[in-house]
Amino acid sequence: MIVDIPDLIAKRASLSADKVALEDAATGRTLTYAALDARAARAAALLAARGVGKGDRVAILSRNRLEFFELLFGCARLGAILVPLNWRMPPAELDGLIADAGPSLLFHGAEEEEAAAGLAAPPPAVHLDRDYPAALEAAPAGTWRGLWPAAETWYLIYTSGTTGRPKGVIYTYRMAVANYVNIGAAIGLASTDTTLSFLPNFHTAGINLHALPTLIAGGRVIVMHGYDGDAMIALLEARRLDTLFAVPTVYQSLLDHPRFAAAPLGHVRHWGCGGAPLPDALAVRCRDLGVRVCNGMGMTETGPTAFLVDPADAWERIGSVGTPQLLCSARIVDEQDRPLPDGTVGDLQFAGPGITPGYWRNEEATRAAFTADGWLRSGDLARRDADGFYWIAGRRKEMFISGGENVYPAEVENVLSAHPDVLDAAVLAEADPKWGEVGRAFVQLAPNGARPDGAALDAFCRARLAPYKVPRRFDFVAEFPRTSAGKIQKHLLA
Template sequence: MNNSVDRPWFASYEPNVPRSVEIPNVTLNYFLAESTRKYPYNTATNFVLSYLARGLYTVGGKMTYQKLNEMVDRFANALYQLGVRKGDRVALMLPNSPHYVIAFFASMRIGAIVVNNNPTYTARELKHQLVDSGSETIVLLNLFYPRLQEIRAETPLKRVIVAHIYDTLGPLSRFLVHAKQSKQPDWVDVSHDSSVYLFQHLLERYGPNPPTVDVQPEDVALFQYTGGTTGLPKAAMLTHRNLVANTVQVASWLTKTDYGAEKMMCAIPFFHVYGMTVAMIYGLYLGGELTIVPNPRELDHVMDVMQRERSTLFPGVPAMYIRIVNHPRINEYDLKSIKACISGSAPLPIEVQEKFGQITGGRLVEGFGMTELSPVSHCNPVFGKRKKGSIGIPLPDVDAKIIDLETGEDIPFGSDKEGELVVKGPMVMKGYWNRPEETEATFTPDGWLRTGDICKVDEEGYFYIVDRKKDMMIASGYKVLPRDVEEVLFTHPKVLEAVVVGIPHPTRGDDTIKAFIVLKPGESATPDEIREFCKQHLAPYKVPREVEFRAELPKTMVGKVLRRVLIEEEKAKLAGAPAMETAGASSARG
């Protein structure tokens, strides 16, 4: 962004936040190398699987920066000796663990391109990404190996590297975890499969002397596939410069961090670009300790770890914070070590933000990002002015505006008119892999990235996501945005989670608004009760015609509700096809 151009949001920047940051002309490998130089004996990764003896012994393992850097060198050397070269794709299918950190930075060190894969992918979904990306190497956990076997022959894979969750643990933890896991029904023993390489064996076999590879900041570092909640995933190409820039931008926003001393709670998955950048890369950039837990859904474990390890930073998603503030034993936990939390990936209910701050004393703020932005572009000031319902203001070196949905013309700041949010900045992706037409369609003629989000912006430059263009519903001839209805539902005292979708009506030609609701533990409600509540706060055409109660909502691993799944289920019902069974569901039509 041209630094001479003034923007209304600059007045809301905290005193120590610059309008522009200096983006070093380096690759991601530089961050780990620098922190190793500065803090060689500080803990880099603290992998916590469980506690024994009331927390006196941790089942897991720690690595110093010096040790982590050595492991990265060893694995980089192994990949190179196995034939991986600059520009080759290395697929990762791993939970949060030291394996992921090692494999990621080893790939960066030799100029390979990481392809993130969700560990919950079916064989079909995995096949799409391996084939589409042209991945010839994959690193995955042994438990996921059977899914790979189903489709391996149909992919370009030449090298399969299998990791075990206990690979990097100390002797006692390794023994305990292996003894327990090997007795589980889903245990997969691949030790005798000659067609795979074992992660641990590679670390032992190859020395910490990888070849020097000329990797440049403009080289692609990552293929990050879009969430796929609305269609077939496509890979955003993110360069080293994109990810370095976004890390530095995030660092400039969090003004009260102590380099070499922070403890980053890494519960949000690293395979998601948000967890990868804001938790893993930023945490290592700080020289902080990555406190790593492999399963974010085990909330009691996450909270236990945060309390015992005294986590100071906790990037997450609304689903995590919602469950924490509504935890039946929240008063038994001491989470006062938390300084700051940035919530992303989905809208953060206002009530949750305020209650989380009361519980922890820390600052929870809503931000905005997307895969194509590496991912963060906006955030509320952490210790400055926060505005309810706003995604905040652009980070340093990010320019943003909203444009008319029909004409594409700029909409002035402070206008009540809604438009599409478009963004510019050094963190904007290079484009979509092998999708030139979609890449072109995603950018305006003058180079702004179209986010697909409908926004308003006030006179101070605070942006408000109204909804996704693709999620807009038409009811009684009026346009209805799901978030308008969801914000009301979240104010109901019995509602824990809520999502609203539009179901195409077979004869009316518009949408039936349907609310899917998860009630708080011990609560009960009727569809009529919910609708009557909505009628007090919404125009008649916005009130859900149908309400369905569920035990849980379908979500991605990072907690984003899969609207597409809900809509497909409803379409199947209308077509007379067998609907997907959902636990604890009840519904009624109004």
């Protein structure tokens, strides 16, 4: 068992001092591993000078930027805990996260200044654009701990809250190394790789897919403040990206971009997708361009890498999330946690060194999340086929029973998304006096699509689904409320 982990950036700086670690996509500014190492040391000194000690929380409210990683590694050297906050939240929502995490210091950028000022009980703040550069320059490099206890908390990621109040998921140093092994082995991560960090850093994918693993490997991370389709296409056209991880909504946007199809897409060695279900129709559009999008599935609580399809199977197994990665174990069980045979839909559970130990200051939620023998309850329903590939059926709490038959909304949503005039769909259950429950579909139309009526959508579904799965009602929405990972917030639809 790993007890202590060497300071990852100090180690990488000793191996690759002059290699570029980070690059700002907007300005072209770069930091070598030696520079990142030095600035992380000064960040630790800055934190200590502001009264931050071991175990204290440090919040950051900011778009993606190089300083995030300086503070991430600065906290590690001090033993402090970084808390990335969701800059999309209004102050009233941020107040709940601040109260839960209890940070002793808050870093924020110019774009987040108003939100920071609107907090009910704000901790002392450091303005990343106005105050941080001079404060960092004035801080001594110092000498900090060279070993990080594997089981110690490094940072907290608050869940997106698709159904309710976010919980602080604990991330340890062991989880970071396990995720590096899981995703690194899956995509063949190399020190020569360049990846793009554009998904928000308050989301696990923003940190871990693939920014932090690429830094551990000694590659280059281009940091983009947020999603910018034109800028991303320009990087693809310049053959600057070797790996790319995105959520389905980003792939949808790229496919609709007029320059995407003509870009040299073959230069990207690995295309990863997760965060939300990948519609089959979207995967087929990518296949038509020769792009092997590797669908996967993980959770904030799994570090996040759990499943990923191998590129060799990406086109033949559309719809599957692949197999459990190197340091992740998965099982499918019944409601009494008894293993189920292949082909049977059941509860999906996880185990391994990449799994969170629990939720920040929430023992009740932590107990509820794990089985008696230590497996994480994902809340997802899935099946494994005879070849060992896993297929997600949807969330257990979303499944409903219509006329005695189980209905999995994810299956119905996938069919609706295949309609040429439909961009996306969400299916919820509603009460019915005859059948107990029936489906209600919310449909977002494609930008240039016609508006099919309910009868046309009903016929489209009936040609592809059993009658009890077909929604009884179709409602149209201009757009869906989504989490940072692109998941539809169904509780807001109801």
